[in-house]
Amino acid sequence: MSIQQLQASKQGGPFIQVTVPIPKPNAGEICVRPRAVSINPIDWKNHQFGTMVDSWPAVLGIEGAGIVESVGEAVTTFKPGDEVMCWVQRSQFNGAFQDIFTAQEASVAKKPATLSFEEATSLLICYLTAAAAVVIGLKVNIPGLLKPDTSSTPLQSILVLGGSSGVGSAAIQLLRAALPSATIITTSSSAHHDHLRSLGATTCFERSAQHDTAILKAASPRAYGVDAILDAVGASVEAPAVYEALKSDGPKLYSLVITRPGIELPEDRQSTMVGGQSMIDYDPSAMKNLAKLVEEGKYKMPVKVDVVGKGLQTVQGSLDKVMKVSGVKLVISL
Ligand SMILES: NC(=O)c1ccc[n+]([C@@H]2O[C@H](COP(=O)([O-])OP(=O)(O)OC[C@H]3O[C@@H](n4cnc5c(N)ncnc54)[C@H](OP(=O)(O)O)[C@@H]3O)[C@@H](O)[C@H]2O)c1
Structure with a gap:
């Protein structure tokens, strides 16, 4: 079984879609199939300057909302099929821009039922x-x-x-x-x-x-x-x-x-x-707090969501727009 992964080939270089095996979660990890991912300033900085990239090719993307595919040992708060929003701690081949990414349990929260996947992904890192x-x-x-x-x-x-x-x-x-x-x-x-x-x-x-x-x-x-x-x-x-x-x-x-x-x-x-x-380091329950605030109507969408593409192939064009935004968050539907 395989998935499509979007890899930035090198610093400033083109993105290519690569077929890779489905990831398996380790203990404390959750694998998620994103339905929407955010395009953040750090994605552009990572691509252009390698700001937080150790090796190329690299999978970028730090936020996504979607459906839990599988959970690792000791994960108790989520199960396959749950709708979640996640902050993705990147490594070379783990980033949001792929069919299934992996996130740490503390970086995952239940998606508030009132939000679309596009809205949910836009909330986390901000x-x-x-x-x-x-x-x-x-x-x-x-x-x-x-x-x-x-x-x-x-x-x-x-x-x-x-x-x-x-x-x-x-x-x-x-x-x-x-x-x-x-x-x-x-x-x-x-x-x-x-x-x-x-x-x-x-x-x-x-x-x-x-x-x-x-x-x-x-x-x-x-x-x-x-x-x-x-x-x-x-x-x-x-x-x-x-x-x-x-x-x-x-x-x-x-x-x-x-x-x-x-x-x-x-x-x-x-x-x-x-x-x-x-x-997250200061208070591992911070993500759960966000979900609760949204559900209780105590936290509003800080900026509007602008859905600028559909599919992984639209990531590269969207990165060119992210440093020019004003009061919006760019999001891609998957
Ligand atoms: N270290 C981390 O973990 C972390 C996490 C999140 C974000 N960040 C960084 O924090 C920054 C903000 O992220 P974001 O996602 O919130 O950005 P964003 O929404 O994409 O930022 C765009 C907004 O910033 C305003 N802006 C830009 N430069 C400004 C300046 N010199 N003075 C006043 N306003 C300015 C613009 O305002 P107007 O158009 O209204 O003028 C625009 O609305 C980025 O550099 C990002 O990389 C770091």
């Missing part, structure tokens, strides 16, 4: 990364997740850079749920401002405000500056002046999503760098 940036980076407690180890006063004001990104809009709604009365300032193109306010942002500015801290500060409580910055897109690496928006006598928390290797954290504030894996 949620995990945003949750890590909020809980680990800003030490804010999100109900249902492990509490951060902190005794500090609750944050009253946060600046979210890149609010219309998948991670940024997920972070805004998590922050609003956790801190109902906080001031949340964000940056994005104006087309998304109404949506970001509906998710919980207090004030929205164009991206250009990242170079004009006076505007951002003026929107903070008493115009003193913000307690914390959550940078969802690496904007502060290009516009470090934005740090001046931090209140001079505040906690100066700075939570940065890892957007590429080699970024150094500033030392004069409480800085943390996070990715999606940080959340």
